[in-house]
Amino acid sequence: MDARRGRLTALEYINGILCGDRVKLAQAITVIESELEADGELAERILEGVLPQSGKSRRLGITGVPGAGKSTFIDELGMHLLRDQGENVAVLSVDPSSQISGGSILGDKTRMTRLAAEDRAFIRPSPARGHLGGVARRTRETLLLCEAAGYRNVIVETVGVGQSETAVRSMTDFFLLLMAPGTGDELQGMKRGIMEMIDGMAINKADGDNRARADQARAEYESALHLFPAAADGWAPRVLTCSALSGEGVAEVWGMVLEHGAHMKSNGHLEERRRNQALDWMKELLATGLDEMFHRDQEVGRRLPVMVEEVRRGHISSFGAAREMLVLFHRRGRAAGAKE
Structure with a gap:
């Protein structure tokens, strides 16, 4: 242990993570997110040590328009995984606070109250720090640490609909777009690029008076998605309705994620996507490293x-x-x- 900086050795972090120690995992993520040069070297050793044990999780990216209820949806989906599937889940989410303050302390733990109280759930709110669309610079590395710690499902939430979608899409297996019914200009306001990225869509808040509008929105989005060319992996994105408030339809959304995973594994496209993600990661590290060298x-x-x-x-x-x-x-x- 480096007592001067309050850091453990790389091996201590690695052993803790592989044993599922949540405290060691959180501490290692702090090292990953650090801007200190010494921590960068330590982070690299930690990542190299846990990398062989990563890559076994389902990686789900979730984005959506403001007001779509992403936090409530993730809270309900996470509880479905814990309660009904007997699994665990890690949630990596950018804290919805000022870029000037760099993120609040409680962050997503106050937005996902049920998950935050569960031992089998790990929530890590990461400060935006002005990075592309609010996605934390080290989210990809944090995802690998969570996988090595034994989290079977890792969810990455973006902030709103913006530039961060490309980054999250490049590190997840299934990319879900969450919408709310009845906003009036859903199709007109939705960027074509985002529609081309998604693997599935869920119309949330499909309850009470919103149910009919949710069904109408579903039909409109299904028609819009049919206009896009077929994906090379053979998967046709679907549109479902759900209510995170009541829980209705959330299990079906998860079923869609599982069906997509089985489809991608059967035709080899999941492995290909993961390989491409590793290349994206390398390019990102090269760009970041060159930028840091330049300014130093x-x-x-x-x-x-x-x-x-x-x-x-x-x-x-x-x-x-x-x-x-x-x-x-x-x-x-x-x-x-x-x-x-």
């Missing part, structure tokens, strides 16, 4: 503010400034390599 360079740090001001004053084009900074960084990298 001392000469770049001295020159960059000057170039920013030059662009602002119109003395140099954005293209020219970027090219000059990249050339500077490249030359310094070659010089450092020559010294070694």
Whole structure:
């Protein structure tokens, strides 16, 4: 243990995670999310240690428009998994708070009250920190830690409908779009790109006076989805209705997820999707690593503010400034390599 920083050794974290120790899991995720260089090296060792035990979970991504009731739906779905299926679940969700504050302390635990009280559920609210659409920078790594800790089902929730869908789609097996009936402009306001990404849709709040409107919305979405070309994996996205408040239809939504998983396994597309996800992860790490190296360079740090001001004053084009900074960084990298 590194007493100076309050950190355990990589092996202590790894053993704790593999034994299902929730405290060690939470502590390891804190290391993963840390911006400290020393923690980055520790995080890499932890990930390498648990990676062979990951990849055995169902990965479900959930997005939806504001007011669709995502938190209530996830709470009910999680309870269905625990209560009716005898399984466990981990929920990774961006905390719906200001990017300035970096996220609240309680976060999703106050939005998913029943799951938060369950020993077989693990909820990790991650601060947005201004990252793409609110998806935490290390969500993918956190997912792997949860899998290694024995969580059979991992749910990743996005904030609203925005740019984060692509990131979540690249780390999950099934991507669910949650909608609410009766908003009036559902089809007009829905981005085509998101509709092309989904594996299924659920119209939530299909209860009481909303039931007829939910059925109407379902028919409209089914017609819209038929206009899209067939997916290469042979799966046709479905539209179901449910009520997270009463629980009606939630089991059917989960049944759709399971049927999709069986379909993808049978034709080999699940393995292919996972391989592509691993490649996406590598590209993301490369981009992040190069960005960090660039901004850590001392000469770049001295020159960059000057170039920013030059662009602002119109003395140099954005293209020219970027090219000059990249050339500077490249030359310094070659010089450092020559010294070694």
